[in-house]
Amino acid sequence: MTTQPSQPSRTPAAPTAQEEPFGARLSAAMDDHGPLCVGIDPHEGLLSAWGLPDTPAGLRDFALRTVEAVGGRVAAVKPQSAFFERHGSAGIAVLEEVLAALGQCGTLSILDVKRGDIGSTMAGYAQAYLAPGAPLAADAITVSPYLGYGSLAPALELAAANWRGVFVLALTSNPEGAGIQHARGEGGLAVARSIVEGVAATNAAEREQGQGSAPGDGRGRGMGSVGLVVGATVGRAVTELGIDLRATAGPLLAPGVGAQGAGARELEEVFGPAMAQVLASTSRAVLGAGPRVDQLRRAALEAIAQAAQALRPGRS
Numbered sequence: 001m002t003t004q005p006s007q008p009s010r011t012p013a014a015p016t017a018q019e020e021p022f023g024a025r026l027s028a029a030m031d032d033h034g035p036l037c038v039g040i041d042p043h044e045g046l047l048s049a050w051g052l053p054d055t056p057a058g059l060r061d062f063a064l065r066t067v068e069a070v071g072g073r074v075a076a077v078k079p080q081s082a083f084f085e086r087h088g089s090a091g092i093a094v095l096e097e098v099l100a101a102l103g104q105c106g107t108l109s110i111l112d113v114k115r116g117d118i119g120s121t122m123a124g125y126a127q128a129y130l131a132p133g134a135p136l137a138a139d140a141i142t143v144s145p146y147l148g149y150g151s152l153a154p155a156l157e158l159a160a161a162n163w164r165g166v167f168v169l170a171l172t173s174n175p176e177g178a179g180i181q182h183a184r185g186e187g188g189l190a191v192a193r194s195i196v197e198g199v200a201a202t203n204a205a206e207r208e209q210g211q212g213s214a215p216g217d218g219r220g221r222g223m224g225s226v227g228l229v230v231g232a233t234v235g236r237a238v239t240e241l242g243i244d245l246r247a248t249a250g251p252l253l254a255p256g257v258g259a260q261g262a263g264a265r266e267l268e269e270v271f272g273p274a275m276a277q278v279l280a281s282t283s284r285a286v287l288g289a290g291p292r293v294d295q296l297r298r299a300a301l302e303a304i305a306q307a308a309q310a311l312r313p314g315r316s
């Protein structure tokens with residue numbers, strides 16, 4: 001097995017965010033490639049299974065080989081920041097390279113970094129990931145609203161100003177999330193529902209300002225640039241909490257497909273009438289097919305076909 005795969009490109013460069021809202025770019029990418037996002041999660045165990053050392057060099061080989069396999073073939077790729085951060089500054093440098101390589105393949109990057117802090121610090125995070133020319137700039141990032149939805153304003157504003165996107169955690173795929181996310185707050189409204197309603201309001205405001213793509217404006221499903229993370233494993237929670245996902249008009253990033261046990265039946269149960277907005281996300285189920293690029297690519301294409309069959313029946 002070679003540890004030096006051919007690469008699409010290894011020249012670091014900031015990903016280019018074209019001057020079109022993220023939601024519209026993601027809609028187009030999902031139409032072109034299907035409703036699947038592949039995660040780059042270089043777990044220690046996966047590096048070892050691929051015959052790679054648990055070092056920045058092994059990390060780089062793993063991540064760039066995955067980009068080579070799926071770049072230009074999937075709607076989006078979601079690097080998991082944690083697995084780069086654990087290698088320190090050298091791992092962050094690899095993450096910069098991965099984001100640049102995705103930009104060069106024209107594949108949307110969703111950096112799973114789950115940031116959330118008081119507003120002034122959130123502005124720093126926003127500059128790190130959403131400002132033009134930032135070394136770690138991605139097309140979109142994941143954020144945590146658990147310091148209050150309003151605390152995310154700096155990220156929402158910088159994303160909108162730079163044609164980028166934000167995915168807000170609402171109902172996460174892990175079982176522990178329910179304790180907080182299902183809790184009822186003011187007026188008996190579930191915490192997750194209030195977050196979903198915040199996102200719906202942000203996308204509506206974006207549409208009013210002429211940035212977002214409204215349904216029926218000729219841009220397919222007309223998604224806004226602020227999305228939600230809703231795990232494909234959450235069962236009937238959306239219905240039971242009285243959440244209207246369609247009303248958000250935003251993309252719904254759905255981790256939990258594959259290794260966490262969710263498949264077509266679970267996607268339908270969770271998302272029902274909002275399925276057209278769903279970008280299913282899977283990491284280990286595809287990455288486990290490595291290290292060969294052709295086998296990784298085949299696993300990704302199979303996962304895309306399954307996601308399309310589940311989420312867009314009759315269209316694939």
Ligand SMILES: O=c1ccn([C@@H]2O[C@H](COP(=O)(O)O)[C@@H](O)[C@H]2O)c(=O)[nH]1
Nearest residue numbers: 080172173231255256259260282283284
């Ligand atoms: O609710 C959430 C939010 C994020 N994730 C992330 O997605 C991937 C899942 O990896 P698999 O190997 O497909 O299980 C991982 O990076 C998580 O941190 C999530 O699982 N659930």
